[in-house]
Amino acid sequence: MSKERRNLLLNIMGILVLFVILYLFNEYGTDYQIRILNNMAVFITLAVSYNLVNGICGILHLGPNAFITIGAYTSALLTMSAAEKQMTYIIVPLVWPLNVLHTPFVVSLLLGGLMAAVFAFAISFPVFRVRGDYLAIVTLGFGEVIRVLANALQGVTNGPLGLKGLVPYTNLWWSWGVAVLTIIAITKLINSSYGRAMKSIREDEIAARAMGIDPFKHLLMAFLISAFFCGVAGGLLAHLITTISPTLFTFFLTFNLLIIIVVGGLGSTTGAVIGAALFAWGGEALRIVERPTDLGFLKIPGIPGMRMVIFSIILMLVIIFARRGIMGRSEFSWDWLLSKLGWKEKGF
């Protein structure tokens, strides 16, 4: 059996095991556990696609929250029924044709992703004219502009009131299915010639150009793909929490994603997955510090906001003292795992 076939088989088995575990949680887990697992999957999708731009292409893009917003609103508007929309938009009625459009969940997710990619394409020209800090601030500005628009365009987004009572379509199968598809698609991309071109732009843009690589084309490709998956994840998120409003998608969301990929290791998809899983789990575990604790002899009052202080400190410590994060730029591979387990390589 060749190495490729073996790895493919192991991958398929890994995914099967994952879905068996999910099935068990779905049947026997508590609502709380299922919720954390759903969050985890959405964060994995977001982190892996965010890492494609920030880690693989090496540009600091600070606007994924804009694409998540666009995806969430698009998808939510498409799954709401016409009657619900009429009830929700009490101040300004929803514009035609959004008020009559209605699509199945999966179509709405895809269209949410596409819509995010369309917006990404629209801003890509000013964005990729600049690099470094300027690119960071332009994308951050785009995130703010989208938030301002979501607040102001009441005929489309219902303004600050947001959309309520969405059908909770997102379950473990949807969220993890999308997460697995995202990981496969982005890993395939990174290991293709396009991915190598993106990495070469990260290392030295002038040298990459000299080798005949068009930076704009490759950065645009990464940006659009990342935006697409962020949009899909936004749709999942909307149908997971069932209530969306502009305040949900601030820069804060981007900051969380940044922590995830920095702690996981900028430039490593495996790292992004580990970071996202740790974040979804750790974020819940750390709720302890915000709740009053009673140790019997000692009462510790909860400190609201303490979690974010801890997250900020973790981010700074990692970036200053352990810049490689958990995985650095390495990826998980079966070869590595098997050699660790003492598997002897047979000739073939």
Next chain:
Amino acid sequence: MTGTILFQQLINGISLGSLYGLVAIGYTMVYGILRLINFAHGDLLMFAAYTAIYLIGIFTLPWQISFPLAMVITGLMGIVLDRCAYRPLRDAPRISLLISAIGASFLLENLAIVIIGGIPKGFPRPPMFDHVITILGVRVQVLTLYTPVITIVLLLGLLYIVYRTKVGKAMRAASKDFEATRLMGINLDRVIAITFFLGSFLAAAGGIMWAMKYPQVNPFMGVFPGLKAFIAAVLGGIGNIVGAVIGGFLLGLGEIMIVAFFPEVSQYKDAFAFVILILVLLFRPTGIMGEPMIDKT
């Protein structure tokens, strides 16, 4: 629109613009030397406002002492920020430095929430700034008039330091070439620390005046003024101190005038600055007064 209203808006715009300008100076100085957007710079506004509140409230100092003292403390805070968040990363890739800056900004905001709480606090405005006087038929709060004056005075002081003293010469040298500056026997870390002090000192002046203008001090009060001040710095030509103040004036006037002339777009006010930023970067990336930046690696 009548002449008086236009005059009124003009004064408001200049006042707001001078605040943007004061904060923009700090961005432009740090960017000139380190090529870093100091994301935490805006949060120093908040730091200064709270420091002033506590100096007045707890230590019951008169404002004449507590405001300058708060500015000095904020300046020192700027040095601490550089020492903890930026100096360890001098030789790191730029992306790390920027991430550290974002982390520092969130840390300051959330520490403020934990220590002080998220509920807005009122700012004790000294009665001296409270008067309302009438010029050419327009009623103006004197604070609105003091703000540009204070800005210009501080700007002149800063220009003196940068262009007439040895430290200033070292700063200008550092913004051109790190290695050559080091070879001239200049202690680069000290020069950078002084840059941070001066920038933060001026940001504190901006923060205190901001808090007097909008007396609701909360942990996130510095975020938007900070972002807009950075855009003002880009508009004026990053690295150029006078340009930063001019950019600030233009941005402040633009924001006020847009709302005055087209009230129906007032909801989009916060997006205006970013549109300006994109236009500047598209058509004149060096800004109004800037020269092309040398890429430091």
